[in-house]
Amino acid sequence: MRVLIAEDERRLADAIARGLRREGMAVDVAPDGTEALTKARIVRYDVLVLDRDLPGVHGDVVCKTVRGERPEVGILMLTAAAGLEELVEGLSLGADDYLPKPFRFAELVARIHALARRAGPSRPPVLHHADIELDPARRVVTRHGQAVELARKEFAVLEALMAADGATVSAEELLERVWDEHIDPFTNVVRMTIMTLRRKLGEPAVLETVIGVGYRMV
Amino acid sequence: MRASEARRRAAVRPAAILRRLRAAGPAPTVRLRLTATYGVVFLLTGAVLLTIGYALVRHNVNAPRNLHSELQKLGLVGLAPPRGVEFGAPFQGGYSSIITAVRKQLVSDALHRLLLEYVLALGAMTLISVGAGWLLAGRALRPLRDITATARRVSGHNLGERIDLAGPADELKELADTFDGMLARLDSAFGSQRHFVANASHELRTPLAIMRTEVDVALADPAAGIDDLRGMGEAVRETIDRCERLIEGLLTLARSESAVRRDEPADLAALAGDCLTDLRARAEDANVEVHARLEPARASGDARLLERLIANLIDNGIRHNQPGGFLEVSTHVRGERAVVRVNNSGARIDPEHAATLTEPFRRLARGGDGFGLGLSIVSSVVAAHGGSLRINAPETGGLDVVVELPAVSPAPTMSNISAVKGNVNVPSALMPS
Numbered sequence: 001m002r003v004l005i006a007e008d009e010r011r012l013a014d015a016i017a018r019g020l021r022r023e024g025m026a027v028d029v030a031p032d033g034t035e036a037l038t039k040a041r042i043v044r045y046d047v048l049v050l051d052r053d054l055p056g057v058h059g060d061v062v063c064k065t066v067r068g069e070r071p072e073v074g075i076l077m078l079t080a081a082a083g084l085e086e087l088v089e090g091l092s093l094g095a096d097d098y099l100p101k102p103f104r105f106a107e108l109v110a111r112i113h114a115l116a117r118r119a120g121p122s123r124p125p126v127l128h129h130a131d132i133e134l135d136p137a138r139r140v141v142t143r144h145g146q147a148v149e150l151a152r153k154e155f156a157v158l159e160a161l162m163a164a165d166g167a168t169v170s171a172e173e174l175l176e177r178v179w180d181e182h183i184d185p186f187t188n189v190v191r192m193t194i195m196t197l198r199r200k201l202g203e204p205a206v207l208e209t210v211i212g213v214g215y216r217m218v
Numbered sequence: 219m220r221a222s223e224a225r226r227r228a229a230v231r232p233a234a235i236l237r238r239l240r241a242a243g244p245a246p247t248v249r250l251r252l253t254a255t256y257g258v259v260f261l262l263t264g265a266v267l268l269t270i271g272y273a274l275v276r277h278n279v280n281a282p283r284n285l286h287s288e289l290q291k292l293g294l295v296g297l298a299p300p301r302g303v304e305f306g307a308p309f310q311g312g313y314s315s316i317i318t319a320v321r322k323q324l325v326s327d328a329l330h331r332l333l334l335e336y337v338l339a340l341g342a343m344t345l346i347s348v349g350a351g352w353l354l355a356g357r358a359l360r361p362l363r364d365i366t367a368t369a370r371r372v373s374g375h376n377l378g379e380r381i382d383l384a385g386p387a388d389e390l391k392e393l394a395d396t397f398d399g400m401l402a403r404l405d406s407a408f409g410s411q412r413h414f415v416a417n418a419s420h421e422l423r424t425p426l427a428i429m430r431t432e433v434d435v436a437l438a439d440p441a442a443g444i445d446d447l448r449g450m451g452e453a454v455r456e457t458i459d460r461c462e463r464l465i466e467g468l469l470t471l472a473r474s475e476s477a478v479r480r481d482e483p484a485d486l487a488a489l490a491g492d493c494l495t496d497l498r499a500r501a502e503d504a505n506v507e508v509h510a511r512l513e514p515a516r517a518s519g520d521a522r523l524l525e526r527l528i529a530n531l532i533d534n535g536i537r538h539n540q541p542g543g544f545l546e547v548s549t550h551v552r553g554e555r556a557v558v559r560v561n562n563s564g565a566r567i568d569p570e571h572a573a574t575l576t577e578p579f580r581r582l583a584r585g586g587d588g589f590g591l592g593l594s595i596v597s598s599v600v601a602a603h604g605g606s607l608r609i610n611a612p613e614t615g616g617l618d619v620v621v622e623l624p625a626v627s628p629a630p631t632m633s634n635i636s637a638v639k640g641n642v643n644v645p646s647a648l649m650p651s
Contacts, residue, residue, distance in 0.1 A: 011453060012428045019435035053420065080420040080427070101427035105434030 001116050001136075001156065002026045002043060002177050006036035006062060007051040007078065016049065019105050020112070024139060024152035026180040033057025040066045043176060045073055046116045049108075052079035052090065060093050067094030074115030078103070113137045127162040129217050130206060134162055143201060153178055154197050157190070161207070161217050170214035248362075249355045256351035261344045268336045275332065279325045361390040365397055377405035410577070417579035421464055421589055425457045432457075467591035471578065474523050474598040483626055484521040486528065486558050487512035487549045493529040494547060497536060505541040506562075511548040515556035517623040519603040524623075527599040528558060530592040531619055535562035538582055538617070555605075556625040564616035572611035596621070 003025050007013040010031065017027040028043070030036035033056040040048060040062075048066060052059035063075055077095040079086060090098045096118065097111050113136055117125065127134040133142045136159055141148045150158065156178040161169055171190045175183060183189065194215055198207050208218045361383050368381045380401060383394035436442055436450035490512055501508050517524065528547075535545040543563035550557055567582065574580050576597035581590035593609070596619075600607045605623035612618055 009424055009428060011457065012424065012431060015428065015431040015435055015453070019431065019438065022435070022439055078427075080423040081416060101423045102430040103427065105431050105438065 001046045001112075001159070002028075002180070003047045003049060003112060004028050004030060004036065004039055004043070004045045005049045006030045006033065006054060006059070007049070008032060008053075008055050009051070016105075016108070020109070021180075022152070023109055024156045025112070026156070026178055028181045033059065033062045036062050037065060039181070040070065040073070043181070044070075046177070047074040047076060047112050049076050049078060049112070050095070052077055052081070052086075063090075063093045063095055074112075074118060076108075076111055076115055110137065127159065129162050129165075132158075132162070132201070132206065134159055148200055150197070150200060153189075153193055154200065157193050158197055158201075161215060164216065166217055168210045168214045168216040173214070249352070249359055252355035252358075253348060253351040256355070257344060257348040260347040260351075261340070264340045264343060268340055272329075272333060272336060276329055279329070358390075361385070361394060365390075365394055369397070372401065377401055377408055414578050418468065421579065422461070425461045425464075428457045429454050464589050464591075467589055467595065470523075470526055471591055471595050471598060474526075474595055474602055476602070480520040481518050482521055483516055483518050484524050486515040486517055486524065486556055486623070489521065489525045490528050490532075490547055490549050490558065493525065493532050497529070497532050500533075501536050501545065504536050504539060505543075506536055506539045507542075507544045509544060509546045511546070511550075513548075513550040515549040515551050515558070516626045517556040517603065517605075518626045519623070520599075523599045524603070527596050527621065528560075530596050531558070531560040531621070534592050534617070534619075535560050537588065538562070538564045540564055543616070551625050552622075554625055555622040558621045558623075559619070561618040562616045563614070566613070566615040567611040567617060569611045572609050572617065575609060576607070593619075 001024075003020055005013050005016050005020075005027060007016070007029070008031055013029045013031065017029050020027045028039055028045075030039050033054040035056070036048075036050070036054065037057055039045075050059050050063055052063075054062065057065075059077070059079075063077065066073055066075060074097070075095045076097045076099060077090045077093075078099050078101060079090065080101045087098050087100075096115055099108060099111060117136075125135070125137060127136070131144050134140075134155075139155060141150055141155065141158065157174055160174055160177050172185075174190050175185065175187075179189070194207060194209075198205060201207070206217055208216055210216060364383065365381055368379055372379050380398045381394040382398070383391050385391055432450045432453045436446055439446065490510070494508060494510055498508065532545065532547060535547075539545060539562050545563075546559070546561040548557075548559045571582075575582070575593045578594040579590040580593075581588060597607055600621055600623070603623050605621060607622075608620040610618040610620075
């Protein structure tokens with residue numbers, strides 16, 4: 001899952017990014033509205049965590065613009081104004097969710113998961129494929145009812161492939177959805193991760209390479 | 219049981235009617251009173267006028283007249299009996315007495331009828347005038363009803379309402395305009411209050427959000443090492459420092475907004491000197507050259523707040539400066555005023571923006587470590603001490619802030635005189651930068 005945090009408080013943005021990365025999300029940070037808009041135009045984010053009071057381009061404008069250009073992105077507004085009026089106003093600008101500061105981090109994570117599920121085609125909270133079960137919120141994967149220990153990126157790659165529901169997902173797309181902007185685009189990290197995943201999931205093989213195109217679940 | 223209830227209901231009914239009347243609108247007592255006054259005045263004037271008229275008529279018709287000359291005036295000379303001859307002897311009193319009696323009767327009848335008609339006319343006119351008075355009073359009082367209705371509608375949430383009374387510039391228009399002016403002032407006061415609360419809550423919630431997230435993220439990681447926890451602790455401490463500075467600023471602002479209770483003499487030059495000593499290291503770090511020209515300038519008030527005022531000005535001057543820039547601090551007395559002036563180089567500031575800098579949480583640039591309270595504190599300290607504040611944004615950049623406070627003449631002690639002399643002889647004490 002790819003998340004953009006648009007927040008001008010550097011410390012807060014860093015702390016959120018650290019926490020979300022540990023949840024297995026690919027996180028980028030934009031310190032102002034201008035950069036947030038630029039990044040949201042380049043990368044297909046699943047969720048945008050948007051501080052309302054942004055310098056440069058105001059958060060309200062970012063929200064409206066992103067909503068207009070990319071209706072599939074889930075937008076979660078963060079703001080220090082906790083009144084009902086602000087909430088109604090924020091949601092009417094096109095935000096999907098609204099979280100007043102200070103918030104509990106676990107709540108932020110749960111809401112981001114809920115938004116990611118809502119964005120794009122709706123999918124169940126727990127993903128199934130054959131005898132594999134993946135629960136994104138609790139970060140648990142089982143096969144034959146046995147827990148499978150996965151690293152964060154492995155988990156995220158498996159989640160992306162299971163969410164595609166048998167369709168082929170290209171390596172570039174996996175790179176975009178699972179890794180953040182700091183990754184080298186010519187890396188073979190996707191191939192390596194798929195190899196580890198295959199080993200950890202065991203027999204019978206469920207991950208298939210579609211040569212020259214990408215990967216899919218069988 | 220039932221009877222008592224009926225009685226109670228009967229007793230309640232007039233009160234209920236009265237309540238309903240009141241609910242329908244304000245009790246029109248002023249209108250009633252005006253109408254009654256108008257009616258009574260009309261009645262009295264009318265009565266007096268008619269009485270005078272009646273008396274005059276009566277006086278004139280009853281005036282004693284010579285019958286003979288009256289008849290002659292009418293050309294009825296032939297009818298008049300010759301002088302000395304009593305005509306119609308069969309009648310007692312004779313001819314003349316008959317005419318007099320008839321005349322008396324006629325006059326009396328006419329006067330009687332006149333009186334009756336006067337009373338009737340007076341009654342009718344009084345009724346008409348009371349009706350007209352009622353209408354006129356209602357008309358005259360309508361603006362008052364508008365004012366009342368607006369005042370009733372206005373609350374903390376819709377202070378944008380105005381009466382906007384049209385019509386001639388009379389007393390009621392003046393009242394309505396005064397009321398509008400008061401609403402405008404309240405509106406702006408409420409507005410800045412709301413602005414302040416929104417900003418303060420933003421500034422207080424953000425560090426809370428940072429600390430909460432830092433702690434949540436660190437604690438949620440079961441594998442967090444000592445370095446992670448240490449990093450979290452440092453981040454939290456840094457954020458607490460920020461909270462402390464914010465709360466300190468808000469408390470100072472609140473203190474300075476309440477009236478000055480202390481009334482101790484304070485030499486602005488000495489206070490500025492102390493501040494410069496404290497902040498010299500910061501100025502050196504920022505590579506800002508400091509010039510001080512401190513002549514004694516005695517004011518009175520809360521020395522702690524006055525020191526804070528000067529410290530804030532100097533701090534701003536260093537913070538919003540440029541490397542290689544300058545900062546000039548001067549104090550002196552001009553007439554009845556003790557003056558502090560802080561002038562610094564820096565980026566050019568829009569004069570309109572400069573004028574708003576005294577509003578709380580107004581910042582020149584975001585992302586700095588200031589909260590935008592410094593000049594608000596300066597402004598309210600100056601106001602509490604009965605002084606004036608001028609903020610100029612010169613074309614060349616930076617800010618030029620002049621604070622004037624009521625000066626206090628120093629007690630004529632030897633040390634004071636020598637201090638004054640010393641500074642007059644050597645007017646510029648140059649601080650090393």
